[in-house]
Amino acid sequence: xxxGQSARPGRPRVGLFVTCLVDLIRPSVxxxxxxxxxxSGCDVDVPTGQTCxxxxxxxxxxxxxxxxxxxxxxxxxDGFDYVVAPSGSCAGMLRSHYPALFKGxxxxxxxxxxxxxxxxxxISFLVDVRGMxxxxxxxxxxxxxxxxxxxxxxxxxxxxxxxxxxxxxxxELSEMAEAEICCGFGGTFAIKYPDISNAMVDKKCASxxxxxxxxxxxxxxxxxxxxxxxxxxxxxxxxxxxVAEVLADELSDPPIAWPDKAVGExxx
Amino acid sequence: MNPxxxxxxxxARAALSDPQLQSALSGLPTGLVAQRTSAxxxxxxFEALRDIGRDVRNHxxxxxxxxxxxxxxxxxxxxxxxxxxxxxxxxxEIIARICQDAGARIVTKGKSMISEEIALNVDLEARGFEVxxxxxxxxxxxxxxxxxxxxxxxxxxxxxxQVEDDFRKLHTHLPAGRILEEPAQLVAxxxxxxxxxxxxxxxxxxxxxxxxxxxxxxxxVTNEGNGDLTQSLARVHIVLASIDKVLPTxxxxxTVLRLLARSATGQEFTTYxxxxxxxxxxxxxxxxxxxxxxxxxxxxxxxxxxxxxEVLRCIRCGACxxxxxxxxxxxxxxxxxxxxxxIGAVMTPALIGVKAGGHLPNASTFCGRCxxxxxxxxxxxxxxxxWREAEFEQGHTPTRYRYGLKTWAWFAKRPRTYHFCARFAAxxxxxxxxxxxxxxxxxxxxxxxxxxxxxAPQGRTFQQLWAETRRGVPR
Numbered sequence: 001x002x003x004g005q006s007a008r009p010g011r012p013r014v015g016l017f018v019t020c021l022v023d024l025i026r027p028s029v030x031x032x033x034x035x036x037x038x039x040s041g042c043d044v045d046v047p048t049g050q051t052c053x054x055x056x057x058x059x060x061x062x063x064x065x066x067x068x069x070x071x072x073x074x075x076x077x078d079g080f081d082y083v084v085a086p087s088g089s090c091a092g093m094l095r096s097h098y099p100a101l102f103k104g105x106x107x108x109x110x111x112x113x114x115x116x117x118x119x120x121x122x123i124s125f126l127v128d129v130r131g132m133x134x135x136x137x138x139x140x141x142x143x144x145x146x147x148x149x150x151x152x153x154x155x156x157x158x159x160x161x162x163x164x165x166x167x168x169x170x171x172e173l174s175e176m177a178e179a180e181i182c183c184g185f186g187g188t189f190a191i192k193y194p195d196i197s198n199a200m201v202d203k204k205c206a207s208x209x210x211x212x213x214x215x216x217x218x219x220x221x222x223x224x225x226x227x228x229x230x231x232x233x234x235x236x237x238x239x240x241x242x243v244a245e246v247l248a249d250e251l252s253d254p255p256i257a258w259p260d261k262a263v264g265e266x267x268x
Numbered sequence: 269m270n271p272x273x274x275x276x277x278x279x280a281r282a283a284l285s286d287p288q289l290q291s292a293l294s295g296l297p298t299g300l301v302a303q304r305t306s307a308x309x310x311x312x313x314f315e316a317l318r319d320i321g322r323d324v325r326n327h328x329x330x331x332x333x334x335x336x337x338x339x340x341x342x343x344x345x346x347x348x349x350x351x352x353x354x355x356x357x358x359x360x361e362i363i364a365r366i367c368q369d370a371g372a373r374i375v376t377k378g379k380s381m382i383s384e385e386i387a388l389n390v391d392l393e394a395r396g397f398e399v400x401x402x403x404x405x406x407x408x409x410x411x412x413x414x415x416x417x418x419x420x421x422x423x424x425x426x427x428x429x430q431v432e433d434d435f436r437k438l439h440t441h442l443p444a445g446r447i448l449e450e451p452a453q454l455v456a457x458x459x460x461x462x463x464x465x466x467x468x469x470x471x472x473x474x475x476x477x478x479x480x481x482x483x484x485x486x487x488x489v490t491n492e493g494n495g496d497l498t499q500s501l502a503r504v505h506i507v508l509a510s511i512d513k514v515l516p517t518x519x520x521x522x523t524v525l526r527l528l529a530r531s532a533t534g535q536e537f538t539t540y541x542x543x544x545x546x547x548x549x550x551x552x553x554x555x556x557x558x559x560x561x562x563x564x565x566x567x568x569x570x571x572x573x574x575x576x577x578e579v580l581r582c583i584r585c586g587a588c589x590x591x592x593x594x595x596x597x598x599x600x601x602x603x604x605x606x607x608x609x610x611i612g613a614v615m616t617p618a619l620i621g622v623k624a625g626g627h628l629p630n631a632s633t634f635c636g637r638c639x640x641x642x643x644x645x646x647x648x649x650x651x652x653x654x655w656r657e658a659e660f661e662q663g664h665t666p667t668r669y670r671y672g673l674k675t676w677a678w679f680a681k682r683p684r685t686y687h688f689c690a691r692f693a694a695x696x697x698x699x700x701x702x703x704x705x706x707x708x709x710x711x712x713x714x715x716x717x718x719x720x721x722x723x724a725p726q727g728r729t730f731q732q733l734w735a736e737t738r739r740g741v742p743r
Binding site: 024025026027028048050051056057058059061062063065069149153154180184185189190191194195196197203226230233254256257258259 | 726
């Protein structure tokens with residue numbers, strides 16, 4: 001089946017922007033996203049012409065490379081009704097920043113704008129576009145939700161994941177203090193300024209621990225890797241998962257940075 | 269002030285391990301941040317007011333030449349002497365000459381970031397004048413030979429105990445056994461010491477929060493009243509302001525002031541808002557005999573014509589740094605120059621060059637909290653990114669980082685090769701990390717693994733699994 005042609009008539013065709021971190025580190029998040037998008041009444045395909053959204057170049061000031069990658073992404077998703085990413089950061093890049101990259105080139109800028117108009121972060125897509133109010137899975141546990149910066153401030157994602165979690169019997173949401181404050185990941189920031197990044201994730205982990213939750217959820221794998229890496233290093237018994245994994249009941253893999261053995265969490 | 273910005277990383281590390289600093293900074297979330305949140309909640313039209321404020325400032329910048337000329341004309345008509353200074357050096361010369369002509373010995377100062385920008389105190393002291401900062405925070409740090417660590421709360425890096433210790437060392441004419449436990453007692457002591465200086469001062473220097481074109485006035489907002497005494501008790505009042513401070517009308521100023529105090533301290537309005545228009549008139553009960561205004565460019569005109577223009581909307585409220593997780597972690601001095609926090613990350617490269625100031629726009633996660641609270645809606649992350657672009661284009665990006673970026677880009681631009689190599693990386697790292705689920709050490713990511721573990725990949729890439737199954741459950 002080729003892009004643009006629905007397998008089932010009337011169902012929108014969604015191209016999944018996998019994101020480089022999900023592709024490399026945690027493919028289970030990608031499959032959870034596929035499950036959820038399909039449950040919302042869409043067909044999903046995954047173009048192989050995609051790699052990364054280009055933020056490492058864009059945020060390092062290398063606009064030329066960012067433009068090349070942006071164009072590659074835009075062309076890879078030609079013909080889809082929607083482009084959905086399980087990341088507020090990457091979706092924000094595709095949606096808000098791609099058009100800005102081509103400012104001054106009328107043809108490419110309008111191509112980038114048309115593309116950007118189709119792009120959504122996963123949870124925002126499910127709730128805001130597909131009108132999903134319930135995910136139809138269960139999960140037993142006390143969770144807390146970290147608002148990743150780009151999703152929150154660039155795309156206005158705040159209530160959507162909480163609404164879907166509230167639809168799941170057994171989920172108890174225990175909000176942490178300062179859920180909206182950055183975890184200190186920031187892409188290359190964590191590598192370039194490790195001392196400051198560490199101080200930030202340290203504060204974040206203290207807030208998480210104080211919430212009393214035993215599972216942290218978020219919509220961005222970068223933030224989750226940072227928080228999970230710090231929590232396990234400090235020996236805090238709090239697990240981390242992408243929110244899509246819980247919503248889709250894709251829990252067969254261990255939590256992020258967690259040992260590969262049965263953990264008996266959230267048995268449904 | 270010599271920029272220490274190139275040493276940002278080392279300064280940040282020192283700041284993070286300074287318990288007194290960390291203790292002082294820990295009050296920010298419950299202090300200025302919480303106060304702003306509460307003030308915003310009390311004003312339903314706050315968000316609409318931000319749009320209006322932004323438009324007012326944009327308009328003033330669009331017609332800056334017109335409003336500056338109008339300001340000069342009206343100020344001059346009110347008896348002001350208006351001086352134009354292109355550089356910090358020009359401004360320092362003008363101010364020194366005014367002080368010399370006035371036969372001044374003691375110069376009092378209201379709080380002024382622009383005077384920090386041109387290192388005015390050092391210059392005046394070298395010329396033999398006694399310079400006395402009269403804002404409490406500025407007074408405290410002046411005596412410690414420090415610079416402000418925050419644009420509205422210059423001594424925010426200090427604890428109350430440190431201030432008490434300083435006052436005991438400094439004010440040796442007061443009884444040693446006096447009680448200085450409450451902030452109010454510290455304020456009272458500083459006030460009594462400063463009162464004498466106010467009475468003896470020959471010249472008073474203030475900044476200007478705004479200049480008002482239609483009336484030729486300048487305005488300062490304070491909470492201590494020290495600005496009023498600085499400018500009305502001395503024989504000569506000098507206003508030092510950068511050219512971007514001009515607003516067309518009094519109405520515009522009141523609009524922007526409604527945003528300023530709320531964004532800065534969470535007050536509806538500052539305790540004092542002091543307008544000054546020319547020297548003392550015959551019928552005035554007090555005021556200076558002479559009134560000078562030094563209008564300083566120092567790079568603003570160049571910014572006005574650049575992609576950084578929007579930064580000139582800044583009204584110096586400090587909300588961006590109060591809400592910045594990086595500023596909250598390291599404090600203002602780590603930034604190494606006059607303006608810290610997000611506004612400093614944009615202003616500093618403009619004023620000292622991107623080569624020296626390059627760390628500051630890089631030391632951000634682009635979390636966007638600064639832009640979200642900026643009363644003038646300055647897109648600070650975007651402007652920081654522009655500095656990163658300038659740095660990259662001028663070849664100042666560190667070589668090792670540049671090389672890494674180039675290698676990554678080579679793969680990212682070749683999807684087939686990329687996916688093939690990603691499979692390999694996922695397989696190798698997945699195998700090495702299986703069991704533990706994480707790495708506590710990785711040779712190529714030591715910056716990461718020094719303080720936290722790195723999650724192990726699941727072993728196969730999504731693209732690989734998707735190609736094998738075409739969809740659905742992979743296992």
